[in-house]
Structures are given as structure tokens and as C-alpha cells.
Amino acid sequence: MATSKYENLRLQYKIWFTDETGNGLLGDGKWKILKAIDEEGSLTAACEKLGITYRRTWNDLKSIEKRLGFALLEKNRGGVDGGSTSLTVEGQRLIRAFDIFHEQMDTIMQDHFRLLINELTSNGE
Amino acid sequence: MATSKYENLRLQYKIWFTDETGNGLLGDGKWKILKAIDEEGSLTAACEKLGITYRRTWNDLKSIEKRLGFALLEKNRGGVDGGSTSLTVEGQRLIRAFDIFHEQMDTIMQDHFRLLINELTSNGE
DNA sequence: ATGCGTTATGATGAAAAATTCATATCGAAT
């Protein structure tokens, strides 16, 4: 049995943090933004890097700040270079934790998915 | 340290199947619909059960049929009872597989999430 | 042949989300 109707199925997933009532706090989108900010040191630069609009990103970050109880970002405006945005230590720890979690989930998910596909293809058709 | 800024964080996730190019094929929403159809034996009844519109559901199912290579549903219309919709054997196997996968992921996710929170709360603050 | 309940579809409109455009604010350096 070389091919099966399941062979081109892929698995995708999303994870996100919420508060006790289920309101979204931090998900993949904002996680990527925060990572880019950490690398670039600037919101504007991070947006260019990701190819998303400044306006949109700014809204997203505002909603994070509003919902999360503590600061992830340190913003400075003015100055000779116009300003900058960077992550607080806690922001860095949080995205690092998200990184690790993603790595773990990637492998676990795909492992289990492979098993699932095997089962689907073997016992039937 | 009784409380921490992380203590009311929760984790949520979504999984879905796609084709090789990332187009969504089957996710939680359609999975629930299919389950309801399997239980009710009718699209109309399934929609009422879930509290969603027939029109919407019908669109969703059409998109599944279009993208997936094989049939999940067996539809009959007319007849004394007006008609019916049921799952094919393969449809049943697929949603059963989704069930199992979800169960596995639920426990794995929460286990790893707990570890993550522990790490966040212990080494820092 | 007609009545019934279900599947099948088009058309319209409302609501929400995303994008675009414009503009204000800030502060170090000159």
C-alpha cells in the first residue's frame, strides 16, 4: 500500500495563554512580534521585518499590556534616534518559555500525529 | 511564595488538519458538526442541537467535501421523512481519530504547561 | 398529485476585522 487517502494530511496547531475566564492574553501572533522586537530593538523595525503594519501591531501590543498584569515592553520615544522598544526581563523570560513550549509541542504533536495516520491507514482501506 | 503573576495563566489550543499547502481541511468546528450529524442522523437536527445556522453549516460541509479527497457524508433527500444525512464509515473513523488525538493532547498539553509555569515561577521573582 | 420535512442554493445585508492614511507627540543632538 504505497499511497493512501491520508498521506497528504498535515497537522497544524495553535497555542495561547488566557486568563481564568478564557480571555486571550498571548498567542502565536503576539509572540512573534515580541520576538522580533527583542531582536530589532524597535517596533517599527520589527514590523518591517514581519511585513505587518505598525498600526495593527501597536493595537495588539496595547491589548497585551491592558490584559496582562505586568509589563513586557519598555518603550522610549524621542531622542536622537527617535525612540526604541525593548522587552523587559520578564518579557524575555515569557517568550523564551513560549519558545521552549513550542519546541516540545512540535515534536510531541508530530509524533502522535504520525501514529494516528498509521492507525488510520492500516486498519481499514 | 503563595501567589505569582503567572498563577492565573491558562493554556488553550486548537488543532486542525490541512493539506500539503496548509489549506485547512478539518478543525474543531467541523469536527463537532460531524459528531452531531453522526448522533442525530440529520443535518437540520445537528444544527439545532449545536445552535448554529443550517446555511453556515452547509457551507462548511461543502468546503470539506471539496477539499478532502473522499466522502465523509452520505446525504439523502426526499422520502417520507424528508431526508437524512449520516457519516460514511470513513467519516466515522476520521472523527474517532480526532477524538483520540484530542484526548491525548489534552493531557500532554496540560502536563507540560504545568511544568512550564513551575519553571517560570521558580527561577525569577 | 399533493403534502411533508429535509437537503440544496442564491441573494442580501449586517457586523466584525483588517488595512490605509493622516497626524500628533516626544526628546536628544546640533
Place this chain on the structure above:
DNA sequence: ATTCGATATGAATTTTTCATCATAACGCAT
């Protein structure tokens, strides 16, 4: 005080998504 580049926001516009309404087609039983 003026310049400059980045942050901060409002407002309008477009796009996308979702909900509603109306209506056709179907086929078994009577």
C-alpha cells in the same frame, strides 16, 4: 529652536466573515 526618527492615535475605508431570508428540488406515502 529646529531637525529627525520612532512611538502614539484617530478616522475613514476596504475586506472578510457571519447571519438572515427566501426559495427550489427531492422522493416516499397517502
